[in-house]
Amino acid sequence: MKLFKACSLAAVVTMSCSSVASSLSDATAIQKDTHKNAANSQKVIDKSFDSSQQLRAEIEQLEQELANLEVYRDHLESMVNNQNQEALSIESQIDQIHDTRQGVVPLMYQMLDGLTQIVKYDSPIRQQARLERVERLQAMMSQSDVSDAEKYRRILEAYQLEVDYGTKLGVYDGQIALAGGETFEAEIFYLGRISLIARNRSGSQYWSWNRASNEWESVNSSSFNNLDSAFRIANNQAAPSLLTVPLSFETQSSDYSLNTTNVTEAHK
Numbered sequence: 001m002k003l004f005k006a007c008s009l010a011a012v013v014t015m016s017c018s019s020v021a022s023s024l025s026d027a028t029a030i031q032k033d034t035h036k037n038a039a040n041s042q043k044v045i046d047k048s049f050d051s052s053q054q055l056r057a058e059i060e061q062l063e064q065e066l067a068n069l070e071v072y073r074d075h076l077e078s079m080v081n082n083q084n085q086e087a088l089s090i091e092s093q094i095d096q097i098h099d100t101r102q103g104v105v106p107l108m109y110q111m112l113d114g115l116t117q118i119v120k121y122d123s124p125i126r127q128q129a130r131l132e133r134v135e136r137l138q139a140m141m142s143q144s145d146v147s148d149a150e151k152y153r154r155i156l157e158a159y160q161l162e163v164d165y166g167t168k169l170g171v172y173d174g175q176i177a178l179a180g181g182e183t184f185e186a187e188i189f190y191l192g193r194i195s196l197i198a199r200n201r202s203g204s205q206y207w208s209w210n211r212a213s214n215e216w217e218s219v220n221s222s223s224f225n226n227l228d229s230a231f232r233i234a235n236n237q238a239a240p241s242l243l244t245v246p247l248s249f250e251t252q253s254s255d256y257s258l259n260t261t262n263v264t265e266a267h268k
């Protein structure tokens with residue numbers, strides 16, 4: 001009987017231990033599953049966090065790009081408005097240019113007429129070259145390949161040359177016609193519009209232009225030395241000095257003295 005009780009007790013203890021072991025094993029498995037699920041959940045959470053951070057960065061980048069595009073849009077609108085204003089201004093200027101051209105063209109013809117009168121009634125300084133210049137300008141007016149601005153510039157340039165004739169000292173080769181119809185090839189000296197003198201090739205005769213009579217008049221031989229000096233200075237063969245030369249217009253004295261150091265030399 002005692003043996004039976006002992007065996008029964010042992011069996012009960014064994015069954016209890018087995019039950020406890022089984023419970024512990026189940027608990028361990030549950031714990032492992034829990035840890036595993038927790039780890040998986042954490043991975044999902046981490047992945048979701050990374051995705052959310054990436055999305056947030058992309059959203060911020062898109063917001064910045066949107067702000068930049070809004071600034072660029074405003075810039076383009078400003079440029080378009082400015083271009084529209086410029087287009088309106090250009091249209092207005094084109095209308096003004098059309099009106100200006102209508103006024104400038106008659107003005108240029110008037111200037112050419114004035115230039116023709118100057119050359120016609122002025123002292124015959126380089127007269128042939130000046131007449132040819134006027135003829136070229138008159139022919140230029142009908143040329144369609146020359147702009148109005150260029151035409152106007154050339155006419156002004158011709159007027160400037162006419163002004164220069166009144167301030168410069170020069171000498172050139174040309175032909176003169178005397179009152180009797182006789183012509184001579186001569187070397188012609190001019191001192192502005194104050195004095196215009198011609199001499200023949202041999203230097204044996206001199207003539208002075210008289211603006212009152214519009215004729216060449218013979219110069220007295222007593223003035224030849226002074227005139228020779230004037231020609232040498234104009235030809236850069238002598239240093240500038242005081243000159244005494246006949247005047248082309250009437251004064252109380254028929255001769256005029258001038259210090260040529262203050263006179264600009266003309267281009268040959």
